[in-house]
Amino acid sequence: MRRIxxxxxENEPGALSRVVGLFSQRNYNIETLTVAPTEDETLSRLTxxxxxxxKVIEQITKQLNKLIEVVKLVDLTEGAHIERELMLVKLxxxxxxxxxxxxxxxxxxxxxxDVTSSVYTVQLAGDSDKLDGFIQAVGTSxxxxxxxxxxxxxxxxxxxxxx
Amino acid sequence: xxxxxxxxMLIRSLQDEGIEYIYGYPGGAALxxxxxxxxxxxxxxxxxxxxxxxxHMADGYARATGKPGTVLVTSGPGATNTITGIATxxxxxxxxxxxxxQVASTLIGEDAFQETDMIGVSRPVVKxxxxxxxxxxxxxxxxxxxxxxxxxxxxxxxxxIPKDMTTPNExxxxxxxxxxxxxxxxxxxxxxAGQIKKAVDMLLAARRPIIYAGGGVILGKASDQxxxxxxxxxxxxxxxxxxxxxxxxTDKQHxxxxxxxxxxxxxxxxxxxxxxxxxxxRFDDRVTNATEKFCPGARIVHIDIDPASISKTIDADVPIVxxxxxxxxxxxxxxxxxxxxxxxxxxxxxxxQIEEWRAFHGMRYENNPEVIKPQExxxxxxxxxxxDAFVASDVGQHQMFAAQYYKFDKPNRWINSGGLxxxxxxxxxxxxxxxxxxxxxxxxxxxxxxIQMNIQELSTCxxxxxxxxxINLNNQALGMVKQWQDMNYESRHSQxxxxxxxxxxxxxxxxxxxxxxxxxKEDLEPKLKExxxxxxxxxxxxxxxxxxxxxxxxxxxxxxxxDMWLSKTERV
Ligand SMILES: Cc1ncc(C[n+]2csc(CCOP(=O)(O)OP(=O)(O)O)c2C)c(N)n1
Ligand SMILES: [Mg+2]
Numbered sequence: 001m002r003r004i005x006x007x008x009x010e011n012e013p014g015a016l017s018r019v020v021g022l023f024s025q026r027n028y029n030i031e032t033l034t035v036a037p038t039e040d041e042t043l044s045r046l047t048x049x050x051x052x053x054x055k056v057i058e059q060i061t062k063q064l065n066k067l068i069e070v071v072k073l074v075d076l077t078e079g080a081h082i083e084r085e086l087m088l089v090k091l092x093x094x095x096x097x098x099x100x101x102x103x104x105x106x107x108x109x110x111x112x113x114d115v116t117s118s119v120y121t122v123q124l125a126g127d128s129d130k131l132d133g134f135i136q137a138v139g140t141s142x143x144x145x146x147x148x149x150x151x152x153x154x155x156x157x158x159x160x161x162x163x
Numbered sequence: 164x165x166x167x168x169x170x171x172m173l174i175r176s177l178q179d180e181g182i183e184y185i186y187g188y189p190g191g192a193a194l195x196x197x198x199x200x201x202x203x204x205x206x207x208x209x210x211x212x213x214x215x216x217x218x219h220m221a222d223g224y225a226r227a228t229g230k231p232g233t234v235l236v237t238s239g240p241g242a243t244n245t246i247t248g249i250a251t252x253x254x255x256x257x258x259x260x261x262x263x264x265q266v267a268s269t270l271i272g273e274d275a276f277q278e279t280d281m282i283g284v285s286r287p288v289v290k291x292x293x294x295x296x297x298x299x300x301x302x303x304x305x306x307x308x309x310x311x312x313x314x315x316x317x318x319x320x321x322x323x324i325p326k327d328m329t330t331p332n333e334x335x336x337x338x339x340x341x342x343x344x345x346x347x348x349x350x351x352x353x354x355x356a357g358q359i360k361k362a363v364d365m366l367l368a369a370r371r372p373i374i375y376a377g378g379g380v381i382l383g384k385a386s387d388q389x390x391x392x393x394x395x396x397x398x399x400x401x402x403x404x405x406x407x408x409x410x411x412x413t414d415k416q417h418x419x420x421x422x423x424x425x426x427x428x429x430x431x432x433x434x435x436x437x438x439x440x441x442x443x444x445r446f447d448d449r450v451t452n453a454t455e456k457f458c459p460g461a462r463i464v465h466i467d468i469d470p471a472s473i474s475k476t477i478d479a480d481v482p483i484v485x486x487x488x489x490x491x492x493x494x495x496x497x498x499x500x501x502x503x504x505x506x507x508x509x510x511x512x513x514x515x516q517i518e519e520w521r522a523f524h525g526m527r528y529e530n531n532p533e534v535i536k537p538q539e540x541x542x543x544x545x546x547x548x549x550x551d552a553f554v555a556s557d558v559g560q561h562q563m564f565a566a567q568y569y570k571f572d573k574p575n576r577w578i579n580s581g582g583l584x585x586x587x588x589x590x591x592x593x594x595x596x597x598x599x600x601x602x603x604x605x606x607x608x609x610x611x612x613x614i615q616m617n618i619q620e621l622s623t624c625x626x627x628x629x630x631x632x633x634i635n636l637n638n639q640a641l642g643m644v645k646q647w648q649d650m651n652y653e654s655r656h657s658q659x660x661x662x663x664x665x666x667x668x669x670x671x672x673x674x675x676x677x678x679x680x681x682x683x684k685e686d687l688e689p690k691l692k693e694x695x696x697x698x699x700x701x702x703x704x705x706x707x708x709x710x711x712x713x714x715x716x717x718x719x720x721x722x723x724x725x726d727m728w729l730s731k732t733e734r735v
Contacts, residue, residue, distance in 0.1 A: 010347060014282060014294075025287045055474070062471035068291045068311060071347040163346070 002031070003057050004083060004153045006161055007046040007064060007073040011037055015069040019046060022067065028052065028060050032085070032128075032150030040163075043071065049128075049151045072161060080156040086123070087131045088113075090144040093120040101138060108134045119144065127151075164336040169298030170199035170329035172337050173262070176305035178205045179339040182233050184224065184598065185209070185262075186217035190237025191277060192264030195329035200235075209598065209627060212619040214241050216591035218248020219617070221259050223555055223595030226578045229384060231258035231313045232595065238264045238326075239277030243284060247585060249319045250288040254582025255405060256382055258317035260308045261285075265294070268325040281323050290318030295328045299335045303343075310343045315350025316469040317382055351468060354485030354493065362440070362464040362481045363497040369438035370509035371460075372398045375421065378405030378581070379443015379467060379487055386410065386574045388491035389442060395498055396505060399517055401429035403444050405581040408571035413550070418517065419526065422450035423718045424563045427524035427727060427735075430718065432517050434458055434725035441465045443487045446477040447582075456723035466490050524716070524729055526567055535684050537561060537636045537708040541568035543688055544606065544634065547695055552604035553578060553596045555631075557589035557613030560642035563714040565608040587616030593631040594624060604695065605631045611664055611705075612641045621674035624701050632694060633703045635667060638710045646713045650728075651720075671703035682707040 009015050016035055023030050028050060035046040050060060057075065064070050076083070093101050098120070105112055105122050108130065114121035124134055128151060135143060155161070167175060173196055177185070185208045189197045200208055211217040214236045221232025236242055242263040252259050266275040282292050291311050293304050304322060312320040366372060380389050380402075386409050393400045393416060400410050401421045410417055419426030421433055433439065439461045444450070451457045454476050465472075465479035466487055473482040483490055528538045541564050544552070550570055555578040556562040562579055571577050578596060580588040593607035614635055624631065644659040668678030677700045681690050687706075694702045719726040719734065728734050 014292075017283070018286060021286050055478075059471065059475060066469070066471055068345065068348050 001054075001057070002049060002051050002077070004076040004081065004151055005048050005050065005061065005064070005073060006076050006153055007048070008038070008071045008161060008163070009035070009044045009046050010069040010071060011042050011044045012069060015044070016046070018067050018069060019048075019064065022063055023048075023050075026059070026063060028056065032148075034150040034152055047150070047152050071163065074155070074161050076153045076155060079159065081153050082156060083127045083151050083153040084125055085128050085131055085151050086125045086149045087134070088147045089122045089124070089135070091120045091122060091138060092118065092142045092144055094118050097142065101142075104134070104137050108137070110134065164338065166334035167337045168195070168199070168329065168331045168334050169295075169301055170195040170331060172298065172301040172335070173305065173324070173329065174199045174203055174206060175337060176302045176339055177233065178203070179302075180305060180309050182206055185233045185235045186211055186220040186595070187235035188214050188217060188237070188241055190241045190264065192238035192266055192326045193235060193241070195326065195331055196235065196262070196264065196324070198331065199329075208235070209623070211591070211623050213617065214244035215248050215587065216617050216620045216623070218245045218252065218259070218261065219588050219591035220595035220598075222248065222252050222257050222588075223578055223592030224599055225252075225257050225259055226592070227553060227575050227596040228599055229382075229575065231260060231309055231317075234259065234261040236261070236263055237277070238266055238281070239279045242279055242281040246284065246288065249285060249321065251580050251583045251585045251588060252319040253288045253290070255378060255580065256317050257319065258313040259319045260305075260312050261319060261321045263321060263323050265323045265325040267327040268296070269327065271325065281321060285321045288319070289321050290316075292321035292323065294323040295325065298328045298330075298333065301328065302337065302339045306340050307343050307345070311345075311348065315348075316472075351485045352489070354466065354483045354490040356493070358481055358483045359490060359493050360497060362483060363494055363501065364503070365438060365462065365464060365481065366396065366440060366494075367498065367501060367503040367505055370506060371435060371437040371513045372396070372440065372505075373432050373436040373438070374398055374400040374440045374442065375433065375444055376400060376402040376406045376409050376442045377444025378403065380406055380409035381574045383443055383468065383487040385443070385488035385491055388488050388495065392491055392495050392498070395495065397510065398505075399432055399514070401425070401433065403447070403450055403581070404566055404579070406444060407566060407577040408574040411572040412570035413572055418521070420566065421724070422447075423452075424567065424714050424716065426526060427716050427729065428517055428520040430716070430724045430727060431520045433461075434723055435516070436461045439463045441479075442491065443467060445472040445475065448476070451477060452718045452724050452726070453721045458724060528712075528715075529730070531709065532684070534709045535681070535687055535706060537564045537638070537712055538568050540634065540636060540687065540706055540708065541565050541608070543691055545569045547688075547691055548604050548606070552576070552606050553593070553600060554606045554608055555579070555589050555593035555596060556607070557609040558584045558586045558643075559610045559613060560638070560646065560712070560714050561608050561610045561613075561636040564636070586613040589613060590617050590620050590631070590633065594620060594629050597629045597631045598627065607631050607633045609633060609635050610642060611635055611637045611639065611661055611667070618670070621671065621676060621701070625675045628699075630697075630699050630701045633701070635703065635705045636708050637664075637667075637705055638708050638712070639664065640710060642712075643714070649713065667703055667705040671701075676701040676703060678703045678705065680705045680707075
């Protein structure tokens with residue numbers, strides 16, 4: 001099953017490489033990985049999406065917790081949560097395609113953020129399925145370049161991941 | 164406040180940490196530190212002949228004393244030479260701190276002379292690693308390193324020290340922190356009371372119980388509590404290779420150790436049990452054999468300080484995360500309070516069955532009037548040393564024979580690389596033990612393959628007068644490899660023979676020690692007696708043993724625990 005694990009990490013050099021090293025060393029999957037500092041400058045927030053059986057996921061969370069620099073973590077997929085990913089796409093946009101793409105971008109509630117005579121650059125946020133859906137809708141033949149941030153997530157309601 | 168250079172702060176911190184010995188080897192990036200070492204005499208430095216041996220020495224010291232070992236090496240090749248030793252300690256959860264010189268921080272990343280990213284290289288085989296970023300941090304980094312290495316599930320910690328952190332003429336205020344606080348590291352200090360209660364109820368209701376104890380009992384200094392609980396219950400106990408000595412091997416409740424080369428009765432009792440109380444062990448593949456066939460009728464209580472060890476390979480019905488000594492103490496109290504008692508009838512039937520298994524096999528080997536059997540060498544040593552020696556072993560058949568035929572009644576005396584299986588571990592580990600136990604008998608049981616992986620340490624033994632007894636079970640082959648080739652590759656002995664062996668007697672003498680060769684059966688006991696009588700000499704005993712012997716029992720690959728070869732021809 002796909003899981004989103006969110007981690008508070010000491011904001012120190014080497015901490016990230018320990019997390020990434022753990023995944024490759026123990027043969028765990030990383031589908032996406034995002035990391036950035038938080039409002040508390042001593043902490044980074046890292047989100048990793050991974051897949052595995054319940055047993056593997058349990059090991060992943062336990063092994064992550066063992067890393068000295070991991071302060072706290074939560075498996076967001078255990079409860080209601082919000083997940084978002086940002087995507088920037090360059091699309092070939094000439095002739096009649098231009099209007100068609102514009103319509104699709106609107107349907108997906110994206111924005112065209114840059115334009116040339118032959119290219120649209122589109123920005124789109126949402127969960128990963130939605131981003132996949134957009135690529136499908138516009139058709140891969142017109143896609144010149146895709147960049148995705150990977151998943152960020154947060155629990156719904158009052159639950160917070162903090163110290 | 165005192166003003167000290169980084170190098171002096173480092174050494175002062177080690178003093179304040181209570182460190183007695185450092186094992187190491189100097190070089191450019193560590194020279195400021197070595198100079199600071201020279202100007203004091205509290206911390207003693209042992210100069211090895213290869214950095215790998217420094218780590219194994221620190222490891223042997225740690226295993227025998229329960230205290231963290233300390234290593235000091237230079238950057239680059241000095242640091243990379245420690246990796247096998249660090250990985251060995253990591254796999255067996257041995258507390259140690261490895262201090263590595265590094266090129267100056269201004270040069271890092273420039274492929275400077277003797278620059279290696281030791282933080283990166285060591286990452287997968289350490290509990291943690293730290294770099295010094297300012298000389299003033301040194302006392303805190305050192306305090307943290309020992310704290311992390313020796314608490315919770317212990318393990319090796321590497322400290323990377325760029326040369327400019329130890330510059331002699333830059334001085335800073337020295338203060339050794341009394342306490343360390345790490346918000347993200349809080350090892351459990353007691354087990355969950357509800358889980359412990361549940362475990363005790365299950366334990367008392369079991370009909371075919373067995374205690375399965377591991378190295379965690381020794382690391383957690385919980386042998387007394389374990390022994391008390393097991394005796395109180397009257398249940399059978401087995402332990403892992405790493406747990407040897409956690410419960411007296413000569414006691415009748417002890418079934419020997421379990422797993423790949425464990426006793427018949429241990430493996431049978433495990434397989435047929437209805438309750439396994441696992442204390443500080445980790446259901447390693449050398450114990451469980453095929454996990455899907457593992458002990459089908461057993462429910463499992465698992466006590467471990469490391470939550471990640473629980474339900475990793477075998478699911479636990481009752482997991483208990485906590486220090487084994489504290490958890491066992493609570494269990495003892497609960498058993499005492501409880502009105503429930505083990506079902507006497509069921510227990511006596513269970514023991515009757517176990518005694519039948521014990522009688523069917525026990526530990527046995529075929530004696531031969533012509534050749535010296537490796538097993539009888541160990542049995543003889545056990546007798547001659549009253550079962551009270553420290554035995555550091557290398558890796559191979561000789562290791563298994565030593566573990567099978569030397570009956571350890573005390574913890575911390577069986578010193579071996581169980582997890583990584585590192586040939587070359589034995590001699591330096593024995594040296595680390597001997598240094599702090601000068602009046603105890605310290606044996607290094609080895610093979611002609613393994614001993615040559617760190618033979619240069621005979622020179623260190625001379626320098627520091629470390630009269631260990633090296634028992635070389637010389638079968639003129641990489642015996643364990645050869646055994647697997649006999650069993651799985653139709654005896655095609657690909658690269659498992661050791662041709663052109665050195666004359667070990669002359670070699671020992673060249674290093675200034677005594678060499679004794681034993682190749683006749685009738686000489687075995689009298690010569691070993693002579694060897695043991697040479698108290699203040701390192702004696703290299705080269706014993707020509709049966710070249711064709713195999714280690715049995717041996718679990719059948721991919722079988723259950725009860726599927727074993729008992730000799731070259733008997734399979735159950
Ligand atoms: C460093 C290292 N290299 C290779 C091995 C694989 N190995 C395991 S046992 C063994 C043979 C050991 O030979 P020896 O020391 O003579 O012991 P014996 O089995 O003959 O008693 C080998 C090569 C190992 N465990 N460690
Ligand atoms: Mg050999």
